[in-house]
Amino acid sequence: MLQTLLSSLKTGTSNNDEQETKRSHPRRDVDRCVAVIHGRTFPVKDWSLGGVLIQADERLFGKEQDIDLTVKFKLRNNIIDVSHKGVVVRKSNGKVAVQFEPLSQTISRQFQQVIDDYVAGQFASSQV
Secondary structure: OHHHHHHHHHHOOOHHHHHHHOOOOOOEOOOEEEEEEOOEEEEEEEEEOOEEEEEOOHHHOOOOOEEEEEEEEEOOOOEEEEEEEEEEEEEEOOEEEEEEOOOOHHHHHHHHHHHHHHHHHHHHHHOO
16 A cells, blocks of 8 residues: 555646546637527636536536537637537536537537637737
């Protein structure tokens, strides 16, 4: 047991590190965006290529509920709407997590456009 403890200290692993490796896609909380579900607009706390975490009254959603949503991103020069389907996987304390269905190539390209716009904006502001 002591050997296990020492080896975990050397490698720097912890429960938080193990939880971080569970994610398939990194979370993004730097983009300006909202989610529109059933005509209602909700702030997005963060999103990834796997899903979105919205700020909403969790009582409005059922666990494992299928959702049609549009995530609206404010880019530097325009607004892009990404419409997709997902399922509610978690809800608590004013937050609702929606896991996306597998992404089509079109939707993947739209999400990549959002990421590229952010990177280009960061590069441009670093050159000033």
